[in-house]
Amino acid sequence: MRIFISLLALLPLGLPAQTTLPLISRIAFGSCAHQDKAQPILDTVLRHRPDVFVYLGDNIYGDTKDMKVLGDKYAKLGAKPEFQRLKKGTRVLATWDDHDFGWNDAGRHYPFKKESKELFLNFWEEPTNSPRRSHEGIYTSYFFEGNGRRVQLILLDNRTFRDDLRTYRGEFHHDNQFFYPLDYHPHQTSDSTLLGAMQWQWLEAELRKPADVRIIGSGSQFGISFNGYEAWANFPHEQQRLLDLIKKTRANGVLFITGDVHYAEISELRDQGLYPIYDVTSSGITSTWHFATPNKNRIEGPVMENHFGLLSIDWSKSDPVIKMEIYDNRNNQRIEHSVRLSEISF
Secondary structure, three states: OHHHHHHHOOOOOOOOOOOEEEOOOEEEEEOOOOOOOOOOHHHHHHHOOOOEEEEOOOOOOOOOOOHHHHHHHHHHHHHOHHHHHHHHHOEEEEOOOHHHHOOOOOOOOOOOHHHHHHHHHHHOOOOOOOHHHOOOOOOEEEEEEEOOEEEEEEEOOOOOOOOOOEEOOOOOOOOOOOOOOOOEEOOOOOOOOOOOHHHHHHHHHHHOOOOOEEEEEEOOOOOOOOOOOOOHHHOHHHHHHHHHHHHHHOOOOEEEEEOOOOOEEEEEEOOOOOOOEEEEEOOOOOOOOOOOOOOOOEEEEEEOOOEEEEEEEEOOOOOOEEEEEEEEOOOOEEEEEEEEHHHHOO
16 A cells, blocks of 8 residues: 555646546545645644545635735745645645635635636646546546545535525524524525536536545535535535435445534534435634534534544455544544444445
8 A cells, every 4th residue: 555655646746537546545634724824734644644635625815806816825835845745745635615716705706716726726736638627617536446445535616606695794693502693594495506507417427436435525514504604504405415416326435524614523414315424524724713603413523723634444344444533733633433334325
């Protein structure tokens, strides 16, 4: 395994979608990294020797309509010694969320999404022949295969095609479970979209491809209950559509890794006729938040300090074990939750 990993380090950061790479067993991930702040936790990541590190969005805080400003912020991240060490030490893959897409909470109406996409792909060294460069949006997938086992990594684009959120327009809305003003409330009609028709069609085709474990990366949290902030819960019909798609395609081994909220937690989403869907949120390379929102689906956490996430797959077992962990900036393990592959299979 280590021979394969050392060879991977000689390859470019990005790869065309559908390229098959050697089987992996350790997937680190994180999000919410301000380019003006030191990022020592990236060195902590390398101590765990992951086969890949996945950036899940807000990889910089662009928040601009000036593409020179956005490019300069990418350059700040790229110049960081700890980021350069991460690139040299493991394969790095990425999707985006709103702040590196270009604007806080933005969706398909952000006027410079084509230009910000070009900056994103160039910074993450996406190959010129990558399908990411030939279709709208940045969604993509990768396969890792060996010893009769296969991991699929799907990175969604939850910005390029997403309809506007329904806002409370400054009104203060809360009920007994919320102790803070809510920014948004859920769409009630099914004609609003988060992923868009083209990405939905692509995703169904991906889920029909054979794999033992399928890791779906999304900038916004998938498995949490509604909390009035950004999440899939603001598009409940889209959230249900994905659950129904997993059932329809009989896709085994699906779990989510997500970011955005500036703390860590694990959510467990239950739906009739489907195995438990776990969502491991790692959001705090540099960012922190002063409270965690209510989440009826939370089973672990929250962790409010800077942190990263780690998935470890023990392939030596006849029924592989998937361990979900969160480590803080002092390399303390703060969350551990394990499931057997059979527990997240039909």
